[in-house]
Amino acid sequence: MIEHLDPAVPLLQVYDMQTSLKFYRDVLGFEIVQETDHEWWVMIRLGNATLMLNTAYEDKARPPAPDPERVLGHQDVSLYFDFDDLDALYQHLKTNGCDVRPPADTTYGLRQLNVRDPDGYELCFTAALSAA
Numbered sequence: 001m002i003e004h005l006d007p008a009v010p011l012l013q014v015y016d017m018q019t020s021l022k023f024y025r026d027v028l029g030f031e032i033v034q035e036t037d038h039e040w041w042v043m044i045r046l047g048n049a050t051l052m053l054n055t056a057y058e059d060k061a062r063p064p065a066p067d068p069e070r071v072l073g074h075q076d077v078s079l080y081f082d083f084d085d086l087d088a089l090y091q092h093l094k095t096n097g098c099d100v101r102p103p104a105d106t107t108y109g110l111r112q113l114n115v116r117d118p119d120g121y122e123l124c125f126t127a128a129l130s131a132a
Contacts, residue, residue: 007048010079012121013056015066017042019118020053027096049081066119074120083125086113105129 014020017039024030030044030051040055056070057063083089086103093100093115103113103125113125 007050009043009050009052011052011054012077012117012119014053014119015056015062016118017053017055023117024051024053027093027098051079071120075122078122078124080124080126082127083113084127086111086125086127089113089125103127 012020021032021042021044024044025032028046030046030049032042033045033050034043035041040058041052043050043052045051055062090100090102090113093113098115100113100115103111105111109129110126111129115123115125117123
């Protein structure tokens with residue numbers, strides 16, 4: 001039996017690395033902690049949250065626009081982050097041009113704010129209702 005696991009580090013396949021970095025680094029505040037020379041893979045971190053971004057296509061094989069079917073498949077992925085100040089985050093995301101709705105209370109004791117990244121992956125920021 002496994003005795004211990006560290007947090008999982010999701011790898012997200014992205015259409016355009018620079019567009020993804022503008023969202024994750026410039027809007028959310030992640031920092032690049034490791035990257036390849038050719039800008040096709042990065043590891044980013046914000047607090048205890050770590051993600052890896054990898055380009056879905058080699059430069060010469062990338063289609064002129066994201067494949068809608070591929071993006072539709074990203075609706076099966078949700079990444080959850082604990083974050084207490086959802087109202088401030090909502091204002092920050094709106095100010096930075098993100099399509100986001102105000103935080104909402106759930107029936108299961110959480111307040112949540114959902115936003116999609118440029119590739120359609122859902123990020124859900126949550127706070128306990130007692131902390132909201």
